Amino acid sequence: MSVTAPAGFRASGVACGIKAGPRADLALVATEDGRAVPAAAVFTTNKATAAPVQVSRAHLHRSGGRAAAVVLSSGNANAATGEVGRRDATRMAELAAEGVGCATDEVLVCSTGLIGYYLPMPCLEKGVPAAVADLAGGEEASLAAARAIMTTDTRAKLTLVDRGGFRVGGIAKGAAMLAPDMATMLAVLTTDASAEPEALQRLLRQAVSVSFNRLIVDGCTSTNDTVAVLASGRAGRVDEDSLLQSLTEACHDLAEQMAADAEGITRTAVIRVSGATSDHHALVAARRVAESQLVQCSLHGSDPYWGRIVSELGAAGVDFDPDRVSVAYGGVTVCRAGVAAEHDSDAVARHMSAPRVEISADLGLGSGTAAVLTTDLSPEYIAENQGTS
Amino acid sequence: MSVTAPAGFRASGVACGIKAGPRADLALVATEDGRAVPAAAVFTTNKATAAPVQVSRAHLHRSGGRAAAVVLSSGNANAATGEVGRRDATRMAELAAEGVGCATDEVLVCSTGLIGYYLPMPCLEKGVPAAVADLAGGEEASLAAARAIMTTDTRAKLTLVDRGGFRVGGIAKGAAMLAPDMATMLAVLTTDASAEPEALQRLLRQAVSVSFNRLIVDGCTSTNDTVAVLASGRAGRVDEDSLLQSLTEACHDLAEQMAADAEGITRTAVIRVSGATSDHHALVAARRVAESQLVQCSLHGSDPYWGRIVSELGAAGVDFDPDRVSVAYGGVTVCRAGVAAEHDSDAVARHMSAPRVEISADLGLGSGTAAVLTTDLSPEYIAENQGTS
Numbered sequence: 051m052s053v054t055a056p057a058g059f060r061a062s063g064v065a066c067g068i069k070a071g072p073r074a075d076l077a078l079v080a081t082e083d084g085r086a087v088p089a090a091a092v093f094t095t096n097k098a099t100a101a102p103v104q105v106s107r108a109h110l111h112r113s114g115g116r117a118a119a120v121v122l123s124s125g126n127a128n129a130a131t132g133e134v135g136r137r138d139a140t141r142m143a144e145l146a147a148e149g150v151g152c153a154t155d156e157v158l159v160c161s162t163g164l165i166g167y168y169l170p171m172p173c174l175e176k177g178v179p180a181a182v183a184d185l186a187g188g189e190e191a192s193l194a195a196a197r198a199i200m201t202t203d204t205r206a207k208l209t210l211v212d213r214g215g216f217r218v219g220g221i222a223k224g225a226a227m228l229a230p231d232m233a234t235m236l237a238v239l240t241t242d243a244s245a246e247p248e249a250l251q252r253l254l255r256q257a258v259s260v261s262f263n264r265l266i267v268d269g270c271t272s273t274n275d276t277v278a279v280l281a282s283g284r285a286g287r288v289d290e291d292s293l294l295q296s297l298t299e300a301c302h303d304l305a306e307q308m309a310a311d312a313e314g315i316t317r318t319a320v321i322r323v324s325g326a327t328s329d330h331h332a333l334v335a336a337r338r339v340a341e342s343q344l345v346q347c348s349l350h351g352s353d354p355y356w357g358r359i360v361s362e363l364g365a366a367g368v369d370f371d372p373d374r375v376s377v378a379y380g381g382v383t384v385c386r387a388g389v390a391a392e393h394d395s396d397a398v399a400r401h402m403s404a405p406r407v408e409i410s411a412d413l414g415l416g417s418g419t420a421a422v423l424t425t426d427l428s429p430e431y432i433a434e435n436q437g438t439s
Numbered sequence: 440m441s442v443t444a445p446a447g448f449r450a451s452g453v454a455c456g457i458k459a460g461p462r463a464d465l466a467l468v469a470t471e472d473g474r475a476v477p478a479a480a481v482f483t484t485n486k487a488t489a490a491p492v493q494v495s496r497a498h499l500h501r502s503g504g505r506a507a508a509v510v511l512s513s514g515n516a517n518a519a520t521g522e523v524g525r526r527d528a529t530r531m532a533e534l535a536a537e538g539v540g541c542a543t544d545e546v547l548v549c550s551t552g553l554i555g556y557y558l559p560m561p562c563l564e565k566g567v568p569a570a571v572a573d574l575a576g577g578e579e580a581s582l583a584a585a586r587a588i589m590t591t592d593t594r595a596k597l598t599l600v601d602r603g604g605f606r607v608g609g610i611a612k613g614a615a616m617l618a619p620d621m622a623t624m625l626a627v628l629t630t631d632a633s634a635e636p637e638a639l640q641r642l643l644r645q646a647v648s649v650s651f652n653r654l655i656v657d658g659c660t661s662t663n664d665t666v667a668v669l670a671s672g673r674a675g676r677v678d679e680d681s682l683l684q685s686l687t688e689a690c691h692d693l694a695e696q697m698a699a700d701a702e703g704i705t706r707t708a709v710i711r712v713s714g715a716t717s718d719h720h721a722l723v724a725a726r727r728v729a730e731s732q733l734v735q736c737s738l739h740g741s742d743p744y745w746g747r748i749v750s751e752l753g754a755a756g757v758d759f760d761p762d763r764v765s766v767a768y769g770g771v772t773v774c775r776a777g778v779a780a781e782h783d784s785d786a787v788a789r790h791m792s793a794p795r796v797e798i799s800a801d802l803g804l805g806s807g808t809a810a811v812l813t814t815d816l817s818p819e820y821i822a823e824n825q826g827t828s
Contacts, residue, residue, distance in 0.1 A: 098753025098761045130749050132762055132778040165746025166779050273750050343732065347821050357554025360519050361662050364487025372487045373521055389521040390555050429818035432736050 052192040052208035056217040056242035058082050058282030061191040062184035063198030066177025068125035068163070068170060074198035076174070078181040079221075079238050079280070080119035084151035087282050088244075089117035090251035091158060092258045094275035101128045101135030102159040103274060105143060109155045115247025118152035120238050120278050121145075121178060122160040124199050124223065129165040129273040138169045142178060149182030160236050160276045162201055162223060196221040199236055205311050209303040211296040216243040216285035218296040222304040235262060237277045237304055243293050244283035253294045254279050261301035264422045265309055277301070309423050314430025318423060319349050319407040323363075326418030331368035333420035335413070338366035346427035352402040354395075356384045363411055374414030380407065387414075441581040441597035445606040445631035447471050447671030450580040451573035452587030455566025457552070457559060458514035463587035465563070467570040468610075468627050468669070469508035473540035476671050477633075478506035479640035480547060481647045483664035490517045490524030491548040492663060494532060498544045504636025507541035509627050509667050510534075510567060511549040513588050513612065518554040518662040527558045531567060538571030549625050549665045551590055551612060585610035588625055594700050598692040600685040605632040605674035607685040611693040624651060626666040626693055632682050633672035642683045643668050650690035653811045654698055666690070698812050703819025707812060708738050708796040712752075715807030720757035722809035724802070727755035735816035741791040743784075745774045752800055763803030769796065776803075 053061050061079045068075040081087055091110055093103045110117065121142050128135045143157035150157075161169070185191070196206035200223050207222040224235035245253070258277050279297070309318045321340045326332035339345055339362045348355050356377040364370050377385040380401030384393050401407065442450050450468045457464040470476055480499055482492050499506065510531050517524045532546035539546075550558070574580070585595035589612050596611040613624035634642070647666050668686070698707045710729045715721035728734055728751045737744050745766040753759050766774040769790030773782050790796060 096750060096753040097759040098749045098764070127746075130746055130761065130774065130777055130779070132776065134778070165744075165750060166774065273746075273753060343816075350821060355554075357516075357519055357662075360487045361485060361554060364485040364662060370486040372519065375487070385519065385555065387521065388519055389523070390519070427732075427821060429821050432739060432816060432818050432821070 051189050051210050052219040052221050053079050053195060053238060053240045054187045054192045055210050055212070055219040056240045056282060057284035058242055059240045059280070060185040060187055061195040062181045062186060063194030064177060064181045064184055066180065067173040068123055074194065075123060075125045076177045076181050077122040077195040077198035078119060078146060078185060079195055079240065080150045080185055081280065081282060084118055086113060086116040086118040086152055086156040087280055088247045088250050089115060089158070089278065089280045090247060090254045091276060091278040092255055094272055096273050098130065098273045100161065100274040101131055101139040102161045103276060104136055105139040106158040106160070106276065109143065109158060113153070113155045115251065116156060117158050117280055118156045119146050119150050120158045120160065120280070122199050122236060122238070123169070123174065124162050124201050126161060126163040126167050126169055127165045127274050128161040128169050131168055134168055138171055141171065142174055145174065145178035146182065149179055158278050160274065162199065162236055162274055165273060192219070192221065199223040203311055207304055207307040207311070209300045211299045213296060214288060214292045216241060216288050218300045220300045220304055222308065224308045235272060235275045235308065237262070237301070239277070239279040239297065239300055240282070241279065241293070242282045242285035243288040244286055245281045245293060249290060250279060250281055253290065253297055256294060257297035257301045260298060261305045265305045305423065309425055312425050314428040314433070315425040316428060317349060317405050317407055318425050319409060320421055320423055322408070322410040322419070322421045323413065324410070324419045325412040325414045325416060327369040327416040328418040329420055330418070332418040335363050335366040335368050336420045336422045338362050339411070340422045340424035343427055346424065349407060349426035350428050352399070354379050354384060354398045354402050359409060359411055360385060363413065369415055370413060371415060376412045376414065378410045440578050440599050441608040441610050442468050442584060442627060442629045443576045443581045444599050444601070444608040445629045445671060446673035447631055448629045448669070449574040449576050450584040451570045451575060452583030453566060453570045453573055455569065456562040457512055463583065464512060464514045465566045465570050466511045466584040466587035467508060467535060467574060468584060468629065469539045469574055470669065470671060473507055475502065475505040475507040475541055475545040476669055477636045477639050478504060478547070478667065478669045479636060479643045480665060480667040481644055483661055485662050487519065487662045489550065489663040490520055490528040491550045492665060493525055494528040495547040495549070495665065498532065498547060502542070502544045504640065505545060506547050506669055507545045508535050508539050509547045509549065509669070511588050511625060511627070512558070512563065513551050513590050515550060515552040515556050515558055516554050516663050517550040517558050520557055523557055527560055530560065531563055534563065534567035535571065538568055547667050549663065551588065551625055551663055554662060581608070581610065588612040592700055594696070596693055596696040596700070598689045600688045602685060603677060603681045605630060605677050605685070607689045609689045609693055611697065613697045624661060624664045624697065626651070626690070628666070628668040628686065628689055629671070630668065630682070631671045631674035632677040633675055634670045634682060638679060639668060639670055642679065642686055645683060646686040646690045649687060650694045654694045694812065698814055701814050703817040703822070704814040705817060706738060706794050706796055707814050708798060709810055709812055711797070711799040711808070711810045712802065713799070713808045714801040714803045714805060716758040716805040717807040718809055719807070721807040724752050724755040724757050725809045725811045727751050728798070728800070729811045729813035732816055735813065738796060738815035739817050741788070743768050743773060743787045743791050748798060748800055749774060752802065758804055759802060760804060765801045765803065767799045
């Protein structure tokens with residue numbers, strides 16, 4: 051159970067022919083009665099914004115932060131498609147709106163797949179009504195929707211947080227940013243908690259900033275990234291902190307599933323930076339380490355070469371003193387005050403071979419902290435990404 | 440002929456035992472008579488600055504921009520070595536100074552290799568005098584010096600520009616930034632042109648900014664990067680523009696040799712960005728494309744997937760309009776006004792299979808331009824970098 055678990059939502063997933071063969075490629079998440087409810091969304095910061103992102107942003111603005119449905123297609127990103135692309139994305143919303151019985155502005159649109167191709171609209175003209183007809187509650191419907199947005203994902207990604215008298219459910223796709231040629235991280239969350247659009251937007255942004263935005267595989271930012279949430283209000287008003295906590299937990303769970311499903315990876319790693327002059331500096335430094343091809347190669351080879359960590363911290367552009375930094379693998383300090391520290395190398399070797407590695411760096415300058423999640427870089431990543439056909 | 444071709448210089452390269460076996464690992468470039476001449480250097484911007492960089496910077500400052508020798512060791516970066524490392528680097532300079540007959544402050548020091556290990560000083564105590572004893576003019580001496588600074592390089596890198604009545608010679612090491620676990624890009628240039636230290640510093644910085652600084656393999660910035668130049672003045676005063684041109688050509692030639700020698704690469708690529716709102720914006724955008732793991736994977740697979748180029752341009756943080764960008768491979772436009780353009784796909788496929796690929800993007804916004812040089816990303820890169828042992 052995921053997006054259909056909170057009261058007031060239905061979902062579906064169908065195959066409409068965007069992808070070759072019988073693979074599902076169109077998902078719909080909608081309110082039970084077709085009425086718009088408070089909604090919020092966070093979009094990619096990439097300026098090569100895909101048409102569905104442009105359209106969704108405009109719809110959310112015009113509807114005053116309300117939506118009755120999210121329609122999502124996979125196999126084609128509808129990105130770098132100009133005016134034709136915007137017309138096609140709007141048409142997808144229109145078709146969904148006709149089906150569920152809401153205004154076109156009350157539909158959000160997401161697409162994921164290859165960049166630079168026009169959507170095959172005859173597929174959508176038939177597919178969206180089929181998805182509307184299939185809308186249902188229950189576990190199967192959630193799973194069908196989650197499956198229909200998969201591209202290079204090997205597993206459907208679903209989450210449910212049920213605590214404090216309300217629920218937050220979610221589906222997502224994305225092998226992190228591992229394969230953004232197939233584009234994109236998409237997530238749709240639903241909740242039966244009641245929240246005003248402004249509060250929902252603020253809480254979603256906060257939840258995303260400490261979950262999806264802390265997940266780094268290759269540092270690429272997709273043209274189509276979207277995280278949307280709809281709040282039916284059926285469970286009544288809830289404490290804002292509780293809602294933030296549940297939203298964050300749902301996003302975090304989906305982000306972890308993405309990292310674990312990144313193709314070709316053999317392990318994930320948490321990079322923690324402390325002792326920075328600010329939390330922002332800590333985050334910039336942690337991202338620099340996490341995005342480093344060389345660090346990712348070391349992770350692949352289980353090599354505890356802390357010199358690369360120190361080098362990336364020094365290259366991050368944040369306050370840094372080479373004589374104050376320390377580095378630890380799995381809690382074992384290997385570098386102290388900028389130089390090699392005596393340590394139990396067997397313990398470090400064991401830790402580096404585990405499926406989850408923890409690398410901590412203390413800059414020794416202040417109280418700023420941050421943590422990001424990354425993966426190793428494997429030959430399979432290259433095999434996966436060297437061609438789009 | 441390279442560093443010994445300009446009048447007034449000698450060079451040598453010996454094996455002193457830093458590297459295992461009989462491999463050369465210590466190089467010396469010095470003025471013929473041991474007298475200091477105008478010198479300049481450009482160092483890494485990485486704040487995890489290695490000891491030799493700290494020492495060389497201080498020496499150049501104290502000597503008022505004059506040097507009589509550059510001593511370079513390979514196999515150990517003397518980075519993340521704290522106070523001990525600074526003492527060791529200073530001792531290397533002192534040993535060289537005693538040998539060639541100059542002040543310690545008149546020696547620049549470079550090291551390249553693994554980070555986090557103290558230099559084996561007994562090797563240097565014997566090695567530097569041996570390198571001094573071997574100092575000689577002629578081609579063999581240049582080549583010995585170039586070989587002694589190699590780490591993962593497969594070929595020695597030498598250059599000579601002989602034009603306008605003066606010469607600029609150079610040696611370098613570095614498989615670009617492809618293997619900074621073995622650390623670093625190092626280059627030593629010599630010229631018999633006469634130039635004041637201030638002018639030399641300014642011209643070197645300009646030459647580096649359009650050559651080495653435009654070469655991107657993995658976006659990593661080493662702790663030890665150094666480019667140094669010594670000017671003997673034996674050829675007399677020359678026009679500043681001529682000197683800049685020769686320095687730039689020498690640096691550019693060495694940078695191209697590095698790109699071509701990057702392990703595991705199958706091709707190099709020039710990324711040109713035009714139509715940006717400023718040259719700076721163009722450079723930031725070109726670097727973003729060049730550093731992209733996904734673009735590098737496409738290059739490896741000869742895949743003309745321009746969606747990735749557009750996506751990276753949009754993510755570069757510079758002024759960008761998705762409806763105005765165009766992209767060309769080898770002069771064939773594949774994307775115009777932000778959408779797919781009809782084109783000769785056979786011609787593009789042929790170009791993408793060549794050892795040198797040209798990718799041009801026009802942002803359609805202004806007159807800013809820039810070009811950078813990059814390589815593909817291959818499974819061999821990962822094999823090379825997954826372990827340091």
